[in-house]
Amino acid sequence: MEQPDLYFEIAGLVTKYLNGELSADEAERLNTWISENDEHRRVWDRLTDPVYLDEHVRYWHGKDPGIRWERQKRAITGKHVRGKKPFRKVMRYAAVLLPLILVCSGWYFFHQKTKGSSGEGAGDLAEVHASIMPRGKVAQLVLANGKVINLNDSLREAITEKDGTQVHNGASALSYLSGASYRKTAVYNTLMTPRGGEYQVRLSDGTKVWLNAASSLRYPTRFTGKVRKVFLSGEAYFEVAEDERHPFVVDAGNTNVTVLGTKFNISSYTNDPGQKITLAEGSVLVNEKRNDKNKGVVLKPGFEAVIRNNENNVRVNKANVEAALAWKNGMFIFDSESLGSLMRKLSRWYNVDVKYDDGVDTLFHFTGRIRRYEDIAGILHLIELTGKVKFSLRQHEIEISPK
Numbered sequence: 001m002e003q004p005d006l007y008f009e010i011a012g013l014v015t016k017y018l019n020g021e022l023s024a025d026e027a028e029r030l031n032t033w034i035s036e037n038d039e040h041r042r043v044w045d046r047l048t049d050p051v052y053l054d055e056h057v058r059y060w061h062g063k064d065p066g067i068r069w070e071r072q073k074r075a076i077t078g079k080h081v082r083g084k085k086p087f088r089k090v091m092r093y094a095a096v097l098l099p100l101i102l103v104c105s106g107w108y109f110f111h112q113k114t115k116g117s118s119g120e121g122a123g124d125l126a127e128v129h130a131s132i133m134p135r136g137k138v139a140q141l142v143l144a145n146g147k148v149i150n151l152n153d154s155l156r157e158a159i160t161e162k163d164g165t166q167v168h169n170g171a172s173a174l175s176y177l178s179g180a181s182y183r184k185t186a187v188y189n190t191l192m193t194p195r196g197g198e199y200q201v202r203l204s205d206g207t208k209v210w211l212n213a214a215s216s217l218r219y220p221t222r223f224t225g226k227v228r229k230v231f232l233s234g235e236a237y238f239e240v241a242e243d244e245r246h247p248f249v250v251d252a253g254n255t256n257v258t259v260l261g262t263k264f265n266i267s268s269y270t271n272d273p274g275q276k277i278t279l280a281e282g283s284v285l286v287n288e289k290r291n292d293k294n295k296g297v298v299l300k301p302g303f304e305a306v307i308r309n310n311e312n313n314v315r316v317n318k319a320n321v322e323a324a325l326a327w328k329n330g331m332f333i334f335d336s337e338s339l340g341s342l343m344r345k346l347s348r349w350y351n352v353d354v355k356y357d358d359g360v361d362t363l364f365h366f367t368g369r370i371r372r373y374e375d376i377a378g379i380l381h382l383i384e385l386t387g388k389v390k391f392s393l394r395q396h397e398i399e400i401s402p403k
Contacts, residue, residue: 014044132350132376132396137172139199139211142190144221151199163187165204165221173200176221186220193234196351198327203230206241207248210328214269214348235267237328240282255307258285264299265324271344274308278324288314330372332379336365339389343400350376357401364388 013030016022022030034044137153144162151169159167165187166177174191191201195214202208204222211217215234223229223246232252240248242261250257252268255275262282268275277286279299286305287296290312297314299305304319326333327349334342340362343354349372356362366386370379380391380398392399 132352132393133196134213134349134373135194135196135351136373137199138197139191139193141167141169141174142192144187144189161187161189161221163221167221173202175202176204186224187222188218188220190216190218192216194351195348203241205243205246205248208239210237212236212327212348232266232268234269235265235327237263237265237325239263254289254309256287256289258287258296259283265328267324269344269348272341274306274311276304276306276324278304278319278321280321280325286314288312326369327372331369332372333369334366336367338363338365339383339400342366342383343398346376346379346398351396352376353397355397355399357399359402360389360400361402 010030010033013022013026013033016026017030034040139151141149141151141159143149143159149157149159151174153172155169157169159169161167163185167189168175168177191199191211193199193211193213193215197213199211200209201211201217201219203219205228207228209217209230212235215232215236217233217236218231220230226246227249228243228246229249229251232250238248238250238259240259240261240263244260248259248261250259250266252266253270253275255266255268255277257264257266257277259282262284263280264282264284265278265280266275267278277284277299279301281301283301284299285296286299286307288307297305297316299316302319302321304317304324306315306317307313308315320333320335323333323335327345332345332349339360343362346352347354364386366383368379368382370382376398377393384390384403387403390401390403392401
């Protein structure tokens with residue numbers, strides 16, 4: 001049986017299972033397939049996970065990159081459905097859409113055998129299983145003396161800095177023991193994530209920082225003076241510990257962000273056209289450092305500040321906070337995002353280079369969501385469904401051509 005037919009057969013059996021219509025022979029066939037290997041077990045767990053299915057149901061019900069939910073529903077069931085769906089309805093609609101979910105989630109591509117691919121040459125998504133995955137919870141810690149320590153989620157290590165600060169690594173996060181006093185001389189550490197990596201750190205004042213891929217954070221092991229200041233390159237989410245006497249300042253390229261206690265995200269990659277600060281809770285003061293006359297902008301929750309590289313002012317917009325913080329929660333959520341911006345994010349997370357052929361429209365917008373720890377083929381296939389572009393994979397390079 002050809003692979004597409006096989007997976008549509010499995011989708012049909014799972015559909016019957018969800019609807020309680022599975023016969024004894026069909027149950028035996030499904031159980032045989034599930035028990036064949038660990039990959040099939042993972043597919044089964046995913047396709048019967050209500051949370052995962054609900055995400056896809058909501059995805060196809062909302063904005064869609066080319067195949068509208070309502071059109072698919074009418075084509076398959078002849079019915080029109082609106083509004084928020086309770087659990088049983090979610091499972092029923094998910095069952096109806098399982099063949100679509102199975103293919104568009106990339107399961108076919110995840111399990112398609114590589115045909116003549118040993119890393120040489122390029123191929124279409126339907127022909128080559130690239131196995132391009134993120135690295136996960138990995139980072140490097142640079143100590144004050146220049147020593148570099150490679151970090152990962154299985155490393156358990158206690159480090160003592162030259163000022164006596166105890167640093168612990170465990171569960172994909174660094175932790176600095178709280179210091180009661182603010183010392184006169186600061187000792188700095190730098191946490192760096194590679195492309196495809198992410199990590200967390202709890203600073204000595206209790207502030208928690210999530211560091212996205214291809215980012216670095218420079219900070220003192222214990223804060224000194226009247227201001228708690230750190231330096232960011234890349235993207236990070238902050239949950240700042242309250243301390244009215246010592247404001248917390250993030251120096252991120254052209255921008256200073258000052259807070260007392262709040263939750264916010266900063267995206268400040270050098271290869272992006274600008275910087276973006278998104279506020280989830282509290283308030284922050286955003287200053288554009290190149291404009292001496294700029295007194296700054298105070299953000300309220302649910303808004304974002306945007307600073308373009310070629311401008312000396314701060315623009316304030318209503319924010320999609322869920323999309324801005326999705327990376328921290330293990331998701332990609334693209335809300336009418338340009339292809340150029342989207343591919344920069346995928347490039348950093350999956351550690352791939354991107355090449356554009358002539359005629360590719362990098363400004364066309366895409367809306368969708370997918371888990372960050374999926375194979376890259378899944379999200380690329382979703383984008384291909386728009387009919388705008390076509391992807392080819394060659395080792396760790398993605399070539400994009402017009403459809």
